[in-house]
Amino acid sequence: MLARVSSTPTFKRLPRAVREQQMLDAAVKVFSRRGFHAASMDEIAEDAGISKPMVYAYLGTKEELFVACLHREGTRMMEAIAGAAASDLPADERLWRGLRAFFGFVGAHRDGWAVLYRQARGEQPFAGELATMRGRLVEVVAGMLDNALRAEGHEVGPTDLEVVAYALVGATESLADWLADHPEADPEKTATRMMNVAWLGAAQLLHGVTWRPPAG
Amino acid sequence: MLARVSSTPTFKRLPRAVREQQMLDAAVKVFSRRGFHAASMDEIAEDAGISKPMVYAYLGTKEELFVACLHREGTRMMEAIAGAAASDLPADERLWRGLRAFFGFVGAHRDGWAVLYRQARGEQPFAGELATMRGRLVEVVAGMLDNALRAEGHEVGPTDLEVVAYALVGATESLADWLADHPEADPEKTATRMMNVAWLGAAQLLHGVTWRPPAG
DNA sequence: GCGTAACCTTACGCACGAGTAGGTATGCTC
DNA sequence: GAGCATACCTACTCGTGCGTAAGGTTACGC
Numbered sequence: 001m002l003a004r005v006s007s008t009p010t011f012k013r014l015p016r017a018v019r020e021q022q023m024l025d026a027a028v029k030v031f032s033r034r035g036f037h038a039a040s041m042d043e044i045a046e047d048a049g050i051s052k053p054m055v056y057a058y059l060g061t062k063e064e065l066f067v068a069c070l071h072r073e074g075t076r077m078m079e080a081i082a083g084a085a086a087s088d089l090p091a092d093e094r095l096w097r098g099l100r101a102f103f104g105f106v107g108a109h110r111d112g113w114a115v116l117y118r119q120a121r122g123e124q125p126f127a128g129e130l131a132t133m134r135g136r137l138v139e140v141v142a143g144m145l146d147n148a149l150r151a152e153g154h155e156v157g158p159t160d161l162e163v164v165a166y167a168l169v170g171a172t173e174s175l176a177d178w179l180a181d182h183p184e185a186d187p188e189k190t191a192t193r194m195m196n197v198a199w200l201g202a203a204q205l206l207h208g209v210t211w212r213p214p215a216g
Numbered sequence: 217m218l219a220r221v222s223s224t225p226t227f228k229r230l231p232r233a234v235r236e237q238q239m240l241d242a243a244v245k246v247f248s249r250r251g252f253h254a255a256s257m258d259e260i261a262e263d264a265g266i267s268k269p270m271v272y273a274y275l276g277t278k279e280e281l282f283v284a285c286l287h288r289e290g291t292r293m294m295e296a297i298a299g300a301a302a303s304d305l306p307a308d309e310r311l312w313r314g315l316r317a318f319f320g321f322v323g324a325h326r327d328g329w330a331v332l333y334r335q336a337r338g339e340q341p342f343a344g345e346l347a348t349m350r351g352r353l354v355e356v357v358a359g360m361l362d363n364a365l366r367a368e369g370h371e372v373g374p375t376d377l378e379v380v381a382y383a384l385v386g387a388t389e390s391l392a393d394w395l396a397d398h399p400e401a402d403p404e405k406t407a408t409r410m411m412n413v414a415w416l417g418a419a420q421l422l423h424g425v426t427w428r429p430p431a432g
Numbered sequence: 433g434c435g436t437a438a439c440c441t442t443a444c445g446c447a448c449g450a451g452t453a454g455g456t457a458t459g460c461t462c
Numbered sequence: 463g464a465g466c467a468t469a470c471c472t473a474c475t476c477g478t479g480c481g482t483a484a485g486g487t488t489a490c491g492c
Contacts, residue, residue: 013439013488035340037253040479051441056481122338124251160409163394167413170390171383178382193376197383201417229458229469256449267471272451 020058023048027059028069032115036066036123063125070120073113074133080105081137091148092199095141099172099191099198106176107187114180117173134169141165168198236274239264243275244285248331252282252339279341286336289329290349296321297353307364308415311357315388315407315414322392323403330396333389350385357381384414 014022026048030039041062045052059065084101085094106114120126142165149156172194179190230238242264246255257278261268275281300317301310322330336342358381365372388410395406 016438019439035338038340041481042479052480053442053482054440057439062480119338122251122335124254127334163391163406163409164413166394167387167391167410170393171387173390174386175379175383177386178379190379193379194383197380197417199417201413201415201420204417204420232469235469257451258449268450269452269472270470273469278450 016058019048019050019054023050023055023059023065024069024072027065028073028112028116031066031069031119032112036119036126041065066120066126067129069116070126070129073109073116077102077105077113078133078136091144094144095198096191096195098140099194100188102172103176103179103187103191103194106179107190110180110183114176118177137169138162138165141168171197232274235264235266235270239266239271239275239281240285240288243281244289244328244332247282247285247335248328252335252342257281282335282342283345285332286342286345289325289332293318293321293329294349294352307360310360311414312407312411315410316404318388319392319395319403319407319410322395323406326396326399330392334393353385354378354381357384387413 023044027039027044030044030047033039034043041052041055044065045055048055055065059068081098081101085098087094089097117130120130142161145165146156146161175190175194179185179187239260243255243260246260246263249255250259257268257271260281261271264271271281275284297314297317301314303310305313333346336346358377361381362372362377391406391410395401395403
C-alpha cells in the first residue's frame with residue numbers, strides 16, 4: 001500500500017534555496033508560538049507546506065534547524081543595528097540610533113523574533129550560541145563607552161566597562177520583552193524611554209532632566 | 217520476581233516534610249544543571265536518595281515539582297530583599313540595600329537559583345509564574361521611584377514609571393546572569409556597579425562622577 | 433525521447449522518559 | 463501484639479515525536 005495512484009499530485013517543485021527560506025519562516029513561527037520543545041517537526045513541515053523528510057534533508061535535525069533560525073534572525077538584527085549606528089558619530093547619537101533600530105526591529109518581528117530570543121536563553125545547547133551574539137553587542141557598547149570616556153579624559157577598568165555594557169544590554173533586552181508583550185506600545189517611544197534610563201540615569205531623571213530625540 | 221529477600225533494607229524512614237525538602241534540593245540542582253526538559257525525574261529521585269514514586273506522591277508531576285522549586289526559591293529571595301530594604305529610608309539607600317541583598321543572594325545560590333531562574337523564562341507554563349514575581353519587583357521599584365519623584369515635586373506617567381522600573385529590573389537580572397557565570401566575581405562589587413548604572417546613568421559616569429557605597 | 437538527478441512522498445522504527453500498579457516494611461496507638 | 467496508616471520499593475505501561483527507509487514523480491541535459 002505504498003504507491004499513490006497519481007491523483008492530483010503536481011505539487012509545485014521549487015529550488016532548494018526557496019524551500020529553505022519557507023521552512024525557516026515556518027520554523028520561526030512555530031518555535032516562537034509553541035516553544036522549542038513543544039514545537040513538533042511535523043507541525044513545522046506542515047506549516048511550510050512540505051513533508052518532514054524534506055526538512056531533515058535540507059536543514060538537518062531539530063536542533064540544527066533551531067540554530068539555523070537563530071542565525072538568520074540574529075544576522076538580520078545585527079545588520080539592522082549596525083546599518084543604523086555609523087561609527088563616526090558622537091556616542092549618544094550612536095546609542096540612540098542603535099536603540100531605535102533595535103526596537104524598530106523587535107516591533108516589526110514581535111511574535112517571531114522576540115519570543116524566539118526568549119527560547120534560546122534557557123536551553124543548554126543554544127545558550128552558547130546566544131551568548132556569542134550578545135557578547136558582540138556588549139563589545140560594541142563597551143567600545144562606545146570607552147571611546148566617549150577617553151574623549152573626556154577618564155579611564156575605567158575593562159571589567160567595569162564590560163559589566164556596565166552588560167547591564168545596558170540586559171535592560172534593553174528586558175524592554176524588548178516588554179514591547180513584545182504590549183502590542184499597543186510604540187517601538188520609537190520605547191527606544192526613547194530606554195535612552196532616558198541608559199543615558200541620564202535615574203538620578204538625573206529625579207531632578208526632572210529629560211532626554212529628547214533630536215529633530216529629524 | 218517482585219519481592220526483595222529482605223537483605224539489608226533499613227532505609228532511613230523520614231517524615232514527609234524532611235523528604236520534601238530533600239527532593240526540592242535535588243530538583244533545584246538537577247533542573248539547574250540540565251534544564252527543565254533534559255532533567256529526568258529518575259535523576260532527581262536518585263539524587264534525592266529516594267525512588268521516583270515518592271516524588272510523585274509528595275510533589276506531584278514534573279511541572280508541579282518545578283513550580284514548587286520556583287516558589288520556594290522565589291519566596292526565599294523576596295524575603296532576603298524585603299528584609300534588607302526597609303521602606304522608611306531615602307530612595308537611593310533603599311535601592312542600594314535591595315541590590316546588595318539581591319546580588320548576595322544570587323552569589324550564594326549561583327548554580328541553583330540563577331540558572332533555575334533562566335529556565336523559567338522560556339517555558340510557556342512557567343513564564344506566567346515568573347512574570348508575577350518579576351511584576352512584584354517592578355511594582356516595588358516603580359513605587360520607590362514615584363515616591364522620590366513626588367518628593368522632588370515632579371510627576372511622571374504610570375507607564376513611563378513602569379517601563380523605567382522594568383528596565384532597571386532587567387538590567388539587574390542581566391547582571392545576575394553575569395555573576396552566575398563568573399564564579400570569581402564579587403557580589404558586593406557587582407551590586408556597586410549596578411548602582412552606578414541605575415543611579416547615575418551613563419551620562420554622569422562620562423563626567424567622572426562615581427557613586428560609592430556609604431561607609432558601614 | 434530517455435536517463436539521471438533532484439525533488440517529494442507515505443509509512444514506519446524506536447528510544448526515551450513521564451507516570452502508575454501493586455506490593456513490602458516500619459512505626460504508632462490502644 | 464493486632465491494626466492501621468504512612469513511608470517506601472521494584473518493575474512495569476504507554477504515549478509521543480524524532481528521525482529514516484524505501485519508493486514515486488517531475489524537470490532538465492543531451
